[in-house]
Amino acid sequence: MSDDHAKATADVRYPDLEGQRVLVTGGASGLGLAMAKAFAGQGCRVALLDLDREGLDRALEALPSDALGHCGSVADEADVGRTFEAMDEAFGGVDVAINNAGIAMNVPTLELTAKAWQKALDVNLTGVFHCSQAAARRMIANGSGVIVNLASMYGVVAAPERLAYCATKSGVAMMTKALAIEWADKGIRVNAVAPGYVRTALVEELVEADRLDETALNRRTPLGRLGTVEEVADLAVFLASDKARYITGQVVGVDGGWTAYGYV
Template identity: 40%
Template sequence: MPIFHNKVAIITGGSFGIGRATAIAFAQEGAAVVIADCEEDPERETLRQIEANGGEATFIKCDVSKASDVAAMVEKTIGLYGRVDFAFNNAGIEGVSATTQECTQENWQRTLAVNLTGIWLCMKHELYYMLQQGSGAIVNCASVAGLTGFPLLPAYVASKHGVVGLTRTAALEYAKSGIRVNAVCPGVIKTPMIDRFTGNDKQIEQHFREMEPVGRMGEPAEVAAAVVWLCSDAASFVTGTALPVDGGWTAQ
């Protein structure tokens, strides 16, 4: 029997990259999956892969920076499946590279709106139903940039540090309510976001690989495996942690 049989998982940012890999991983473990994203992959690849392997999934369009979108997305999940057991709050943007002094207010506000306010909004509505159930597991997507500083990414780094703090706070608030809240902190993972950041420049990509102690970029499926574990009963005594999935980056 799959470990998530008869369970329901929400994956934000589920159309691409880490979100896609995690949605597929949850479906492989038997969960019905809600793929929430502000845009749907034109090829519907996440949905296609899940359904091709006998899984169940639904796409719901959702901009996590908009409270009305998030509320509607979670309520639609409840309407379709009657419950929400797991949530991977993953939707995020990298923002525009600039020094702290040169970072625009527009970039600052947009990056925090998606990466931090968006996670808070998702948790707010997910927790409402998890509290009624008396159970649930939430994993928020932070970053190694939530554990250390990175030049030229002030808004992104601030948002991801905020995710770690929010995760720890919620974990303490709901520790006795049957709800666990954790974060994953990916290192350099081969995703469309990294492709945008590097511009597919082979020299920059090589620089990133050399910065990773393991000598390579991570794969989205490696982050997905950590998320699945954090939501599983195998991690029943784990809450409030910010788990690096970073090839040793933060050990340096």
């Protein structure tokens, strides 16, 4: 991303987001932290839910002093409930829920254990359900709200040795659509973001360890590069804003053209 583009996106303001109460799951690092920073930059009050206690502490140092951090799992309904209760107490509720927490599960299907399969379901799919349900109960009482789910381009197109990931992320995409049409008359919009390969610290580690071929990924991507966490965050913020007030039930790709490209 050029310096000019970075400045342009940083200068985009959504006045309606000022003071909005935002939960970001998996917010201690990577995409989650980038989205938390982006919402905080819009004047939102931000809460994070993540299993990584040390990561949460570091993330909170990069956010405004009123940001909340709760250590827990989206797969645990009790942890989710305690997080929303903390937001109720500190912020008086929630306006935007960003369901970002998820895990990768890259393994040949014949080696995929039932335990690993269940973990992917619990975090990637059931976690989105827990958080969406808890958020919607509060949003319905308020008469409005926005939920943004993190799906994936691999919930739209398939890839080998990623069965659990592809299946759960496609589930997130369909959950997004089902919730959007069910809750539309409650004033709640539900959309999903489907990122492609994004330059996170984890991806950079995999590239350095020769477990990912960045040159091959760039070649396969029509725009010729990996995405940035800021580009994903920009989309999430837009979808949460009133500029997207007629957008619901959509799975919006931010993948550099990967899923549109039919050639290997």
